[in-house]
Amino acid sequence: MRLARVLGGALAASQVAYGLRRGTVPAAATRALLVLMLATALAEAVQARGRRGAAVLAAAGGTGFAVEVVGVATGRPFGHYSYSERLGPRIGGVPLLAGAAWAVMARPAWVVAGLLVPRRALRVPLAAGALTAWDVFLDPRMARDGYWTWPAGGAYEGIPASNFAGWLATGLAAFALVALLDGDDDPRATGDGALALYAWTWAGEAFANAVLWRRPVTAAAGTAAMGAFAVPALVRRLSAHPRYRTGP
Numbered sequence: 001m002r003l004a005r006v007l008g009g010a011l012a013a014s015q016v017a018y019g020l021r022r023g024t025v026p027a028a029a030t031r032a033l034l035v036l037m038l039a040t041a042l043a044e045a046v047q048a049r050g051r052r053g054a055a056v057l058a059a060a061g062g063t064g065f066a067v068e069v070v071g072v073a074t075g076r077p078f079g080h081y082s083y084s085e086r087l088g089p090r091i092g093g094v095p096l097l098a099g100a101a102w103a104v105m106a107r108p109a110w111v112v113a114g115l116l117v118p119r120r121a122l123r124v125p126l127a128a129g130a131l132t133a134w135d136v137f138l139d140p141r142m143a144r145d146g147y148w149t150w151p152a153g154g155a156y157e158g159i160p161a162s163n164f165a166g167w168l169a170t171g172l173a174a175f176a177l178v179a180l181l182d183g184d185d186d187p188r189a190t191g192d193g194a195l196a197l198y199a200w201t202w203a204g205e206a207f208a209n210a211v212l213w214r215r216p217v218t219a220a221a222g223t224a225a226m227g228a229f230a231v232p233a234l235v236r237r238l239s240a241h242p243r244y245r246t247g248p
Contacts, residue, residue, distance in 0.1 A: 004043040004193055011040045012200065019208040025145070027086040031097060034087075038100040044197065045107050048190040052182040056110060057103040059181055060131075063174040064102025068094045071166065078166030083148045102174070105134050108198035109171075110178055111191035112233040120183050127178070128171030130198070130229040135167050137205040137222035140215070157218055188240055199234060202226040 011033075018025060018033055038057075045053030069092040071078045087095035113127035140157035143150060154160030187195070205226070209219035 002047060004040065004047045007036070007040040007043050008193070008197070011036050012204075015204055019204070019212050027147075030086070030145070030147070031088055034097050034100055034104075037104045041104040041107060041197065044193040048107075048193060049182060049185060052185075053107065055181045056107050056178050059177045060106030060174045061099040061103030063177060064170055065094060065096075065099035067166075067170045067173070068098050076166075077162070077169050079150065079154075079160045079162035080152060081148055081150050081163070084146055086145075086147050101138070102131075102170075105131055105198070105201070106174065106178070108194040108201070109134070109229075110175065110182075111187040111194040112198050112229050113175075114185065114187035114191065115195070115233040115236045116229070120179050123183075124175040124179055125172060126229075127175040128168050130226075131171045131175075132164055132167040133222075133225035133229055134201065135164065136225040137201075137209065137218060139163060140218045141209075141213075156221065157215075188237065192237070195233060195237060198226075199230050202230045 014033055014036055018029065021029075042054060042057055045057055047053075049056070067077070070076065072082060072093040075081075083090060083093060083095055083098070087097045089096055109127045109130035110123075112130045113123045117123050117126055136156075139159050142148060143158060150158060150160060150163070152160065154163070185191070202223070206219055206223040209215040209222060
């Protein structure tokens, strides 16, 4: 059995257990889950694209971490925020695991964008949008649980609009680099695992926020944001699959 599938199954089971847990989830559990997400994403990327797949994660994680160091110090481009110690060791006020958060959804977002548009010039901003859509789920939960704080608050669940603008800008820089490293991939041939990870994250976050955590605003906003990318990508992929084709 391939490592990516084993890790994917372990990740799904762990996320279900995480979502069902009552009360405050220990920070160690969150860190462990993030490491498992990174391991799963890395295994899928290497299985699908070899070294270039790993380079995609490294490019996104490194770019995201570097921009966050600047962001914590200056308030740009995300707005003024700060990390607590709950995500572990920090450099320049930014936890090392913050880089993992940028990396885990990078290839899934890149694959989703590639299924939607063939041109690289359009794929880069679309991938940045798909990555930013994940943060519509992520940021309210992590801020609520004390992993970082927004002193001035914001209109969306206490998160300012500048945060999402910063994610989009950082995503543009990261995926411009990804396009140079692995811009000739065919997501229809090697992207099913990454697409499954994006779709599972979308569905899982939607269910958890709506049913388990009772966060209707986050559930509605995140479902719409990620769904705007996940649904058409799934439709495009299924329509191209020989098993689902109809007609000559």
